[in-house]
Amino acid sequence: MAGRLFAAQIAGGPRPAWTDLYAPRRLPSAREAGQLVKFQAAVAKHFVGDRLRTSHVDLVNDISPSSGAxxxxxxxxxxxxxxxxxxxxxxxACCTHLGCLVQFNDAEQLWECPxxxxxxxxxxxxxxxxxxxPLESREVPGAKD
Ligand code: FES
Structure with missing residues (x-):
C-alpha cells in the first residue's frame, strides 16, 4: 500500500480513493479529534496534577526496601x-521525554511515565x-526542605 501511495503521489493524476485515508495532510475525523483531545487532556492532568499531589513519604529514609517513591x-x-x-x-523524577513525573511500579520494580x-x-x-x-542521576538527599 505504501508503495502504491507513494507512486500515486509522485506520478500525480487520478489516485485510488483509499489514498486519501493515508494522506499526511488529511484532517482528523471528528472521532479521531475527540480521542486526541481526550488523550492530551489526560497527559495535561498528569503533568499538572502529579505536581500538586503530595508525596506519600517525606524522606528517602521512609521508603521501604524494594520500593520507590x-x-x-x-x-x-x-x-x-x-x-x-x-x-x-x-x-x-522528570521524564526526559516531555517532563511528566514518573511513578514507581512496585510489581515490575521500575519507573514509568503516565x-x-x-x-x-x-x-x-x-x-x-x-x-x-535516561533519568538524571542525583545524590541521595538527606533532608526535606
Ligand atoms: S512525558 Fe512523554 S513519556 Fe514521559
Missing part, C-alpha cells in the same frame, strides 16, 4: 528508590520509549 525535596522532584538490601538511590508510557530501570536507564535519554 516520588519525593519533593530541595525544590525538586526526586525519584527515590531503596533496593532489597536497603541501599537508597535517587534520580530526577503520560506517554516511557519506562526506566531503577538506575534511570531507558527501558522503553518514547524517552531516549
Amino acid at each position: 516520588v519525593v519533593r525535596l530541595q525544590g525538586k522532584w526526586w525519584a527515590a528508590y531503596r533496593d532489597e538490601m536497603g541501599h537508597a538511590s535517587a534520580l530526577s 503520560c506517554h508510557g516511557s519506562r526506566f530501570a531503577t538506575d534511570g536507564s531507558v527501558l522503553h520509549g518514547p524517552a531516549t535519554r
